[in-house]
Amino acid sequence: xxxxxxxxxxxxxxxxxxxxxxxxxxxxxxxxxxxxxxxxxxxxxxxxxxxxxxxxxxxxxxxxxxxxxxxxxxxxxxxxxxxxxxxxxxxxxxxxxxxxxxxxxxxxxxxxxxxxxxxxxxxxxxxxxxxxxxxxxxxxxxxxxxxxxxxxxxxxxxxxxxxxxxxxxxxxxxxxxxxxxxxxxxxxxxxxxxxxxxxxxxxxxxxxxxxxxxxxxxxxxxxxxxxxxxxxxxxxxxxxxxxxxxxxxxxxxxxxxxxxxxxxxxxxxxxxxxxxxxxxxxxxxxxxxxxxxxxxxxxxxxxxxxx
Amino acid sequence: xxxxxxxxxxxxxxxxxxxxxxxxxxxxxxxxxxxxxxxxxxxxxxxxxxxxxxxxxxxxxxxxxxxxxxxxxxxxxxxxxxxxxxxxxxxxxxxxxxxxxxxxxxxxxxxxxxxxxxxxxxxxxxxxxxxxxxxxxxxxxxxxxxxxxxxxxxxxxxxxxxxxxxxxxxxxxxxxxxxxxxxxxxxxxxxxxxxxxxxxxxxxxxxxxxxxxxxxxxxxxxxxxxxxxxxxxxxxxxxxxxxxxxxxxxxxxxxxxxxxxxxxxxxxxxxxxxxxxxxxxxxxxxxxxxxxxxxxxxxxxxxxxxxxxxxxxxxxxxxxxxxxxxxxxxxxxxxxxxxxxxxxxxxxxxxxxxxxxxxxxxxxxxxxxxxxxxxxxxxxxxxxxxxxxxxxxxx
Numbered sequence: 001x002x003x004x005x006x007x008x009x010x011x012x013x014x015x016x017x018x019x020x021x022x023x024x025x026x027x028x029x030x031x032x033x034x035x036x037x038x039x040x041x042x043x044x045x046x047x048x049x050x051x052x053x054x055x056x057x058x059x060x061x062x063x064x065x066x067x068x069x070x071x072x073x074x075x076x077x078x079x080x081x082x083x084x085x086x087x088x089x090x091x092x093x094x095x096x097x098x099x100x101x102x103x104x105x106x107x108x109x110x111x112x113x114x115x116x117x118x119x120x121x122x123x124x125x126x127x128x129x130x131x132x133x134x135x136x137x138x139x140x141x142x143x144x145x146x147x148x149x150x151x152x153x154x155x156x157x158x159x160x161x162x163x164x165x166x167x168x169x170x171x172x173x174x175x176x177x178x179x180x181x182x183x184x185x186x187x188x189x190x191x192x193x194x195x196x197x198x199x200x201x202x203x204x205x206x207x208x209x210x211x212x213x214x215x216x217x218x219x220x221x222x223x224x225x226x227x228x229x230x231x232x233x234x235x236x237x238x239x240x241x242x243x244x245x246x247x248x249x250x251x252x253x254x255x256x257x258x259x260x261x262x263x264x265x266x267x268x269x270x271x272x273x274x275x276x277x278x279x280x281x282x283x284x285x286x287x288x289x290x291x292x293x294x295x296x297x298x299x300x301x302x303x304x305x306x307x
Numbered sequence: 308x309x310x311x312x313x314x315x316x317x318x319x320x321x322x323x324x325x326x327x328x329x330x331x332x333x334x335x336x337x338x339x340x341x342x343x344x345x346x347x348x349x350x351x352x353x354x355x356x357x358x359x360x361x362x363x364x365x366x367x368x369x370x371x372x373x374x375x376x377x378x379x380x381x382x383x384x385x386x387x388x389x390x391x392x393x394x395x396x397x398x399x400x401x402x403x404x405x406x407x408x409x410x411x412x413x414x415x416x417x418x419x420x421x422x423x424x425x426x427x428x429x430x431x432x433x434x435x436x437x438x439x440x441x442x443x444x445x446x447x448x449x450x451x452x453x454x455x456x457x458x459x460x461x462x463x464x465x466x467x468x469x470x471x472x473x474x475x476x477x478x479x480x481x482x483x484x485x486x487x488x489x490x491x492x493x494x495x496x497x498x499x500x501x502x503x504x505x506x507x508x509x510x511x512x513x514x515x516x517x518x519x520x521x522x523x524x525x526x527x528x529x530x531x532x533x534x535x536x537x538x539x540x541x542x543x544x545x546x547x548x549x550x551x552x553x554x555x556x557x558x559x560x561x562x563x564x565x566x567x568x569x570x571x572x573x574x575x576x577x578x579x580x581x582x583x584x585x586x587x588x589x590x591x592x593x594x595x596x597x598x599x600x601x602x603x604x605x606x607x608x609x610x611x612x613x614x615x616x617x618x619x620x621x622x623x624x625x626x627x628x629x630x631x632x633x634x635x636x637x638x639x640x641x642x643x644x645x646x647x648x649x650x651x652x653x654x655x656x657x658x659x660x661x662x663x664x665x666x667x668x669x670x671x672x673x674x675x676x677x678x679x680x681x682x683x684x685x686x687x688x689x690x691x692x693x694x695x696x697x698x699x700x701x702x
Contacts, residue, residue, distance in 0.1 A: 003535050006560070010527035131548045133580045142559050149561040224524040224552050226580050234522055269528035275488050275518045277528075 002147035007270050013154045013223060015262025016161035020216035021239035022246060022254040022261075023165060024209025030185040030249025031205045034097065034105060037112030039213060040236015041119040042089060044229065046214030047221050048123060049088075050081035051134050054218075058135055074137040078160075078218050082211040089210025090203045097206075098199065116236070123229040131228050134221030157219045164215055165255040168208060172251060177204060185249045245285060247298025257296055261285070337375050340383045340642075342367070342632060343390065343406030343415035345427055345438075350394025355419050355621050359441070361614050362625035363387055363416055366633070376633060379641035385633075388412050392423050399423035403430040403438070411646045414438065414632045414653055419621055421445030428455040435647070437654040439631055441624035449677035454654050456677035458628040458670065462492065465544070465569050465591045466499030468683035468700045472589070473540055473567065474507055476698070481514045483538030485529055485553060487545060488518035496544035496569050514538050530557050544569035551581035558584055565589065573620070578692040585688050589697065594623040594667045595686045598696040603666040620667075627665035634663055668699060 021043050028036040054077045060066040061073070068076070096111045141152045172178035180196045181204070192198050221227060242261045246253030264284055269277040289295075344363050348356035367385045375382040388410040390402035399418045406412045407430070414437040418424045424443035431438035432452040440448055441458045449455045460468075473479045482504050486497035501513050515536035517529035530553070533541060543553055543566060550572055557566065568590035578585060596607055596617050606626060610618040618626075635656035636642075642649045658677075663670040668682040682701040689695040 003531060006531045007528055010525075010531060014525050014527065130576065131580060136582075140555075140559060142561065144561065149559065151559045154559075220524075225555070226524075226548055226551055228548070230522070231524070266528040270532065273518075274529045274532075278520070 003270070005146075005148045007266050009148060009150060009154060011263040011266035012158045012259070013262075014266055015259035016157050017216050017220055017235065017258075018239050018242045018261045019165060019255040019258025020161050020212045020219075021235060022242035022258040023168060023251055024213050025240050025243035026246060026249060026251065026254040027181075027205050027209050029243060031181055032097070032101075032184075032202055033188065034108045035112060035240070036092075036097075036206075036209070037109060037236065037240075038092060038096070038115035038119065039112070039209065040232035040234075040239065041116040042085065042092070042210050042232070043213040043217050043220075043235060043239075044227075044232030045088060045119050045123065045217075046081055046085040046210070047134070047217030047227055047231070048127070048132070049084050050077050050214060050218035051132060051221055051227060053077045053080050053084075054135050054137055058137075070138045074218075074222075077137065078215055081214045081218055085214030085217075086207035086211040089206035089213075092210075093203055093206040098202065101202075116233070120229050120232075127229075129229075131226045134225040134227055136225065137222065153222050157223060160215065160219060162255075164212055165251060168212065169251045171208075177201070181205060182249075241282070241285060245288065245295050247295030250295070250297040253295060253297030260296075337382050337384045338644075339386050340376065340636065341386050341388050341410055341412040342629065343388045343403075343410060343412035345390050345392055345399060345402045345406060345415050345417040345423075347394040347417075347419060347423065348389075348391035350392075352394050352420060354619070355442070356391065356394075358619055358622035359417055359419055359625045360389060361610070362618065362622040363389075363629050365610065365613060366626060366629045370633065376636055378636055378639055381642070383636075383642070392418050392427070394420065394423065396422055396426045399427040400430050403427040403436075404434075407431070407434045407436045412436070413636065413646060413649055414657075416441065416625060416628050416632065419443060419625075421448055424448045424457075428452050431455060435654070436650050437632070437635070437657055439628040439657070441628040442621050446678075452677065453658070453675075456631070456657055456672065456679075458624045458631060458665070458667070458679065459593050460668075460681055460683060461678055462495060462569075463499045464683065464702065466496055466501075467503040467702060468591050468685075469542060469567050469569075470500055470503040470507060471702070472591075472685050472698065472700045473504075473542075475700075477539070477565070479539040480508050481512060481537055481539050482508075483515035483517070483533040483536055483541045484513060485515075485517045485519070485526065485533060485541060485543045485545075487521055487523075487549070489520040492571065493544045493546075493569075497542075500542055500544070524552055526553055526556050527560065530560050530562065533557075534560055534562050538564070540565045540567060542567045544571060546571045547574040547577035548580065550577060551585065554581060554588065555584045567591075573686070573694060578688065582692075586690055586692065587688065589685055589687050591683050591700075592620070592686045592694065593684065594620045595684055595694050595696040597689070597693040600696070602664065603696075606666050623667050627663075627667050627670065630665060631657060631660060631663055631670065635660065669701070 024039050057073045092115055096115050100108045100111055143150055180201050184191045184201055242257040243254050246257030264281045268281045272280055346356040346359040367387055370376055370385050375384045388406055390406055392399035392402045406415055416439055418427050419442035421443040424440040425447050428448050432454045435454055437454050439456045444461055449457055484497050486493040488494055505512055515533040515538055566588045570592050572590040573592050599607055607618055635653045638656040639652040658672055661671045670679045670681045672679055682699045685698045685700055686694045687697040
């Protein structure tokens, strides 16, 4: 039982990252009908940007210029990195996707791949191949609860991830901007005729997705403090799986699918030899998709698929 | 006309050079033995070449200061012929050929990296010239090459070394292993360790044998399994960029027992990335500078005084490699002056090396093999984050 509960905790933490990244994928996919394959690398860049901001703030603290408590440094780091990475997302949309909006979808898809490679190698040129250590902003405190080990970090990661997902869900449900986004997801061709500025909505979509990816990057850096330029690739793929599994355009769907992915991976490794983890985990997901091709929360859509 | 004049000038220069080269040699009574150095002086890993050169030069100075090396009642001065292999495979073969045919060396130290040592070993073996690589761990360097030797132990020896250490030091019976199934080095080491541990402690004594794939960052599920398996320690032959994640996650999941690693842990980056979490854990190494004793310490102090830096594993292993050659020359019985026959004599003496007291461990070559049997050093990451010599483990 403790093993089960322990793995539940493990899976909650692991799923948080998938969830946050999957949301960004899902949003872009539903609103612009394109796969932003650079999203995993935006996550990576967000982690590095967060790392840079954190070191800057810690440096200011060490120099005695701006002494802040650790939790405030973390909060500021997340906020600033989200803003900067949101800017990066908007920039990617402007230079990489907007000129190709009317181009065949395959072109837009490989744009994402190319931007991803540019981000990876750009990072490599800028910082070199050695790994970067993410500074410990809050000291990890381990405590035991009936045989299950928790840390303050784990709790924080899950809470922040769920909080952000919920906030975004509310934003899309309740604000005019959100309404415009939903409308665009519903019918891309008619919406501009209603006076909705689609360029601005597209930029906003990228900004929100990238911001969440940056938050995921920083949380990731807290839990796994060794950053490398290629860490976003596999993460991107798997989160993409979660986005599709969640159902097109469903924020809650992507969140839940992200956690589900985390659970499946962790629990497969618990029951089966760990060598078979991804093999079995992704076979299960394939099976789910066979029975629910629109994802867990997606509805069958007849909107002209511009793929 | 011009050509004739040029020829005359060239001839004069040649005579002068030859004269200069011959005269001091003739003036000195002690004959000279040449040892070749085939090192990565330029290219990707210049530090390796530098360490090789420094250690070899220090050794030769020592020998010559003591009046040379004595073979069959006759004293010989040592001289180095240093060739740069540019850290390239082709250049390494070329350098070896030049050392053998032009410089007529009696034996060669290096190349150090396997990429260079494998092709150079081929050349040396064909020319029947003894070669000792200090640092190359690829099995192919010495495989089926009676003239090629090495001073370091091979990967497959690390598993048994840790297995012995855990049995003797802690009397542990149950082991856990966590390794990257998609990478050759960790996978091989994990298998070697498991085999040796089960031989010692019976089948089933590796109570958790967990794996992941390259680039994975979350090991929580595997570690939860390991922690609940009743294992008394964890062996993880991973690289310095993965070890911090494994160690930290294990700690956060409540693991308080020792974690052992392989020589892939040995990087300054490890402590930088891992911090305090890695303190107190152990790994196998060819050599450790902190906490060294006896001859090893003496070497470190002298090297530091001479070159201003602490010798790394390449320097220490080179010292042993050239030392092995020196000892083999001494034991060759008698030198004829015919370099081909003398190389043969040195190679035979080298192959019979037994309990050579090296600074990286006592070295013997088993019959028919250029891979030494030697003791491994267990290194502890101490409370200051230094790699400190803890114990020597012998098979």
